[in-house]
Amino acid sequence: MADDRPSQPGLAATLSLPAIAAVSLGFLLPVLWLARMSVNPTEPGGVLREGWTANQYVELFTDSFYAELTLASLQMSATATLCALLVGYPIALFLYRLESRWKTLLVLLAICPLLVSGVVRAYGWIVILGDAGWINSMLRGAGLIDRPIRLVNNHIGVTIGLTESLLPYMTLSLLAGLGRLDRGLEEAARTLGASPLRTFLRITLPLSLPAVVLGSTICFMLAVSAFVTPRLLGGGRVLLLATEIYEQALVTLNWPLAAAIAMALLALFSVVLVASGRLQRRVAE
Amino acid sequence: MLVRAAFALLALLASTSIARAQSGEITVMAYAGIFQDKYTEAVIKPFMAKFPAVKVNYFSSGNSAQMLGTLRTQRSSPQVDVAILDVSVSNVGNKEGIFAKLDPAKVPSLKELHPMAIVPDGFGPAVTFDHWVLVYDTEKVKPAPTGLADLWDPRLKGQIGLSAMPNIQGIAATVLASKLAGEDFKTSIDGAIKRLKDLGPSVQTFDPQPDGYTLILGNTLTVASGWNARAQLYHDDSKGRLGVVFPKEGSVFQINTINHVAGSKNAEAATAFIEYALGREAQKRFTETMFYAPTNAKAEISPAAINRTAASAENMAKMIPLDWDWVTTIRDSWNNRWRREVIAGR
Numbered sequence: 230m231a232d233d234r235p236s237q238p239g240l241a242a243t244l245s246l247p248a249i250a251a252v253s254l255g256f257l258l259p260v261l262w263l264a265r266m267s268v269n270p271t272e273p274g275g276v277l278r279e280g281w282t283a284n285q286y287v288e289l290f291t292d293s294f295y296a297e298l299t300l301a302s303l304q305m306s307a308t309a310t311l312c313a314l315l316v317g318y319p320i321a322l323f324l325y326r327l328e329s330r331w332k333t334l335l336v337l338l339a340i341c342p343l344l345v346s347g348v349v350r351a352y353g354w355i356v357i358l359g360d361a362g363w364i365n366s367m368l369r370g371a372g373l374i375d376r377p378i379r380l381v382n383n384h385i386g387v388t389i390g391l392t393e394s395l396l397p398y399m400t401l402s403l404l405a406g407l408g409r410l411d412r413g414l415e416e417a418a419r420t421l422g423a424s425p426l427r428t429f430l431r432i433t434l435p436l437s438l439p440a441v442v443l444g445s446t447i448c449f450m451l452a453v454s455a456f457v458t459p460r461l462l463g464g465g466r467v468l469l470l471a472t473e474i475y476e477q478a479l480v481t482l483n484w485p486l487a488a489a490i491a492m493a494l495l496a497l498f499s500v501v502l503v504a505s506g507r508l509q510r511r512v513a514e
Numbered sequence: 515m516l517v518r519a520a521f522a523l524l525a526l527l528a529s530t531s532i533a534r535a536q537s538g539e540i541t542v543m544a545y546a547g548i549f550q551d552k553y554t555e556a557v558i559k560p561f562m563a564k565f566p567a568v569k570v571n572y573f574s575s576g577n578s579a580q581m582l583g584t585l586r587t588q589r590s591s592p593q594v595d596v597a598i599l600d601v602s603v604s605n606v607g608n609k610e611g612i613f614a615k616l617d618p619a620k621v622p623s624l625k626e627l628h629p630m631a632i633v634p635d636g637f638g639p640a641v642t643f644d645h646w647v648l649v650y651d652t653e654k655v656k657p658a659p660t661g662l663a664d665l666w667d668p669r670l671k672g673q674i675g676l677s678a679m680p681n682i683q684g685i686a687a688t689v690l691a692s693k694l695a696g697e698d699f700k701t702s703i704d705g706a707i708k709r710l711k712d713l714g715p716s717v718q719t720f721d722p723q724p725d726g727y728t729l730i731l732g733n734t735l736t737v738a739s740g741w742n743a744r745a746q747l748y749h750d751d752s753k754g755r756l757g758v759v760f761p762k763e764g765s766v767f768q769i770n771t772i773n774h775v776a777g778s779k780n781a782e783a784a785t786a787f788i789e790y791a792l793g794r795e796a797q798k799r800f801t802e803t804m805f806y807a808p809t810n811a812k813a814e815i816s817p818a819a820i821n822r823t824a825a826s827a828e829n830m831a832k833m834i835p836l837d838w839d840w841v842t843t844i845r846d847s848w849n850n851r852w853r854r855e856v857i858a859g860r
Contacts, residue, residue, distance in 0.1 A: 273842045379718075464721055479576070479580055
């Protein structure tokens with residue numbers, strides 16, 4: 230064989246059949262079911278009927294509450310993604326540069342929060358951030374405050390919890406992206422007399438931008454769909470699209486409205502993906 | 515002597531033939547955790563002792579709405595025979611045809627039920643009555659709170675857990691706050707919302723996780739809203755540290771109904787179970803085990819247990835009647851006001 234393309238064109242298609250089947254069964258069918266559910270009529274109390282109506286979408290686009298929810302979701306996700314980037318970037322850079330036999334262990338350490346369930350981690354944050362938690366006790370012990378500062382059961386708590394849950398994903402994406410960074414370029418800049426800061430700003434940072442865009446996209450998507458952390462750390466004060474879907478589906482029983490919000494969220498995802506794809510190409514050039 | 519023996523034999527034959535008519539397996543779906551433990555102990559095990567040919571499986575699947583969700587997906591082939599869930603959700607199931615009507619001839623205990631336990635059109639009636647209470651830390655809150663009005667005490671600032679709407683505890687809190695504001699919740703909740711909005715900043719959490727009782731015993735809160743039955747159990751488990759208050763403003767019933775799933779594969783045994791669960795014996799035992807008020811008015815409950823439920827004459831007089839079917843019509847508008855005015859403080 231002269232080239233490494235498969236000799237039979239049908240082979241590639243045949244080989245991808247299992248993947249296609251898995252995606253259709255695991256993703257497309259549920260989404261289609263959701264789309265169908267979102268146009269079923271409901272009666273007060275959540276009584277579900279078979280039929281066709283656009284009521285849920287009308288409500289979604291006319292009730293200003295859902296615009297507020299969307300804005301709140303975007304804001305919260307952007308903040309948490311930015312925080313994860315600010316914390317994760319130095320960690321990733323440090324791990325990437327590290328030449329030590331402990332490197333693998335430290336990388337594992339950076340992603341090991343993923344081994345613990347999100348629920349357990351959220352409860353951990355309640356212990357740390359609560360009125361009688363470690364942080365408030367320390368601040369009080371140091372005489373800096375005389376009343377506890379509320380760090381949980383509000384937006385602060387959710388931002389902290391989300392940032393922490395995104396951090397391993399951000400670190401991993403950045404590490405993968407930094408792998409393509411040629412260390413020779415940094416060394417060249419330094420030998421040519423650039424300060425460490427200048428080297429970072431002119432060489433390292435621009436070259437790592439594709440990884441930054443990739444990591445931020447993944448984290449943003451995870452943050453928008455995160456539901457356990459906002460629910461456990463928000464104290465009922467942090468209302469987002471994801472928590473609203475939960476409430477409509479599992480508290481007020483309005484499945485069609487929950488499905489309609491989920492479809493809107495899916496549309497939002499597509500927009501973010503397209504935008505991130507464009508940005509990725511732009512920074513790569 | 516011979517006659518007596520013959521009668522005994524006849525009675526034995528009759529009872530075994532009744533027991534034989536009910537056989538096989540049924541699945542009862544209800545709440546998880548402590549409810550499952552206590553219900554199994556007080557009702558399911560004695561039922562199986564009485565009907566040895568019937569095996570009862572207990573299946574728990576989250577809250578009432580999640581249970582109805584499970585039943586919706588099993589519509590073509592129900593795996594559950596009997597479901598115990600909140601009346602506001604079982605009403606939806608009744609309208610969707612998920613639950614079947616009961617045959618009064620096969621469920622004679624229906625005649626003994628409290629009038630408030632009856633669900634219209636012959637659908638599954640109430641099997642437990644619970645009510646909204648305040649729970650507090652007896653070591654930290656002195657003097658003890660006496661009602662909802664005490665939550666505005668500045669000493670409690672930041673230590674309150676108040677389950678907000680759409681949780682049904684939030685609906686009960688709205689009704690009580692309306693009473694406090696001297697208005698009729700059926701026409702207006704303006705006064706209630708205004709008061710709750712003032713309370714907002716003092717509330718540590720509007721969604722206590724996992725629940726208010728645990729957060730009080732874990733030193734995160736000192737006062738919270740709750741349901742009586744679970745609160746009474748936590749009171750006993752904490753050796754009295756968790757105090758339970760029947761609010762002086764009154765309270766609202768949370769009602770669980772027992773329902774026969776339409777298309778259940780063992781209707782005979784399912785009906786027998788429902789009859790048993792509504793009967794005096796099971797009602798007495800479950801009230802004395804978990805402090806849900808009985809729905810069977812003829813059940814003779816020990817005074818010690820009845821005084822810890824809403825069924826005592828004194829408490830019963832203070833209950834505020836609430837039609838949960840009516841609640842479904844105003845729930846969304848109340849919920850919006852909670853979110854915008856009480857929680858967001860706008």
